[in-house]
Amino acid sequence: MVRKVRALGCVRHSSNSAPRTCTVHAHAHFSPSAATTNMEAGDHATGLAWALLSCVLFGSFGVPIKTPAVVNAKVDPVVFQCYKTLACFSTCWIALLYVPFKFTYWGFVGAAIWVVNGTCAIAAVQKAGLAVAQSLWSGLSIIVAFLWGVYAFGEVPKSTSLAWCAIALMTAGMVAIGYGAANKGGTPCKPHTDGDVDSEGAHVEAENLIRDEDGNVKYASKTSNQQFVTGVALATYVGVANGSFAVPLKYANQSVKGAEYLVSFGIGALLLTALMASAYAALLRFGLGRPLPNPHVAIAAKPALATGILWSAGNACSIFAAERLGLSVGWPLVQCQLLVSVCWGIFYYREVTSTASIGLILGGSLVVLAGVALLAQYGA
Template sequence: MSGGGGGGGSSNSANCEMCGWLWAIGGMLAFGSFGVPVKSKVAISLDIDPLVMQSYKTGMCFITSWLFLWIRGEEITFTPMGLVSGLFWVPGGVATIYAIKTAGLAIGIGVGSSFIVLVSFSWGIFFFDEHVHSRVQACSAVACMLCGLGGMAYYSSPTVAHHRHASSTAEDGGGGGGGGGGDYYQPIRPDDDDFLPPDDEDDSFGYIRIQERTLGILAALFITGLWGGSMMVPMEFAPNIDKGLPFLTSFAIGATIVTICLWTIRYIYIVIFKTNNYCFGEAYNALPSFHFKQMWPYGMTCGLLWSIGNFCSILSVEFLGEGVGYSSTQASMLISGLWGIFYFNEIEGSNAIFKWYLSASVTVLGILLLSYEHHEP
């Protein structure tokens, strides 16, 4: 094994690392596209509930996990760490869908991705002591990625494009001028007593007026990013036999259990606070519909794309480590931003598009720098 094997070992190591980056690119493509069905005309017309869409994702994750293991010929195992991982992923997934619906595909995924990079890299480098050439330079590479992702998120914002469009039309005497982002910022539903004061009250003390788009961004930041960014960490604490692809089944089972628990909690909440005399039938009817007849192709596609991204990200982490592998797949905003520009027209105006591409270039530079910093011990 050892005699004359130095060059071969180096070659195998390089090949493994190349495989890791190829899997990371696959994860980027899939993670950047899974939100497209959420923005489909059917989903928008039905105002699909985020937990419903997440349930489609969870269902496809459960189905495909067995399929992926069968294709790879992996042994089926189970570890409770999969349940812990599901506790991070499912709430983060619901928040991502809510952010996509209210803030847009590019910025919804972008804000979450930026903080997922920060969280997963911090776990990998500072907690698991993964090897890099220089921690300072590796942190600088992540900072470069975050700056690029932040710029991409900012120039993906419809208010930026709207502001520039309004400025140009104002010179022509066009309408809008001071309209600002009125077409893009939607207030919380007027019938929501938890947020808006009654019309006959002048004093709004004790109530919150906040825009849904802002709530979406905050959900992507705190729930998707800071909370969901740790979803791959439990795999590092699993027994060696359960790490890598075998972790898929544990993760899928854990995510399914967590999703069922969220539905149960929501049902109990409706029974207690939204019905008269704890009417269980009324509470069941108040649950959001799955609209299965119309939504199954979109929900299944969303879940399948995410599952492929998860499959790729696990292999990327296996080859490159938590800090580099999973962080790199979160450059999926490059893909979601392209969807936003060319398909959903979320970014308008050549100036905003140019600056988005400039920010994207900074993100790619950060990924390349991070690639250079990673090395085997």
């Protein structure tokens, strides 16, 4: 008679006449590779969550200063930037509650990209029009960030061909959204990119606006060919610089990590904005003979500071996303902030009223989301 006794993975064969023997089969064992895979999957999911939160914050940071009182005050874009930088500098110190103070000059490089980029973005919109400028720099930002990640920092995707397909889909969708938002809307949606200093505060002169047959405001093409070419060149720079915005962070990672970078960025933003504002004031006063802009403290200070806080929170989330997903995946995903800002324009501000434009925006959004899903799966 043979009986099998199974306990805790042990199978014991015994008989009445033979000595009992026990054969132990290891049904489970610890696998370091499996543990690593689980950790990577956790980081991937966390990175996607940070990217999503960054999109919401970046796409919403312009909402506080789009109130009628602020818009009617026509606050100078440089004044907006000063308020926004003050909020960025003030909030960056919160990071010291979680990490030690570490300084890196790479934070100054990132801040320089941020400050200069926004000024160029405003000029690009004024010279080339919102549709061309926004679409061009949104698409370029995605492509440039992917190129940096894959070819400069060796972030090898799971499938290079499918990752490029995802980038192409996201770029095409961004172009469609940009044209839909700018060509047939009420008050054209302002682009919300992390490199955008204050495009939401840039007020195009009234003579540059016309109304179409439906009564919707749109940008008129009253610029000369030279101005248009200049605008395209500026928008190209904005796209390249915005796609490179997280590059200083990658180099800074040799000495600082994530939240530690924020303090250096905040200090750099304050110093560089002070230099820009001083140069701007000198140009107005001594070069052009114009008065200094009104700071509109009572009207604009609180909304502009709220905008700066939202942007700073979005910037922190984008850094955490890029750390976990890499520059080639994290930063392109963050550019989906455009979807959020356009949703604000359509559903809250009613800026886009044309059925054709809304259809183009929704179609472009679906294409972008398809690219996002593909990149999240095969780009990491």
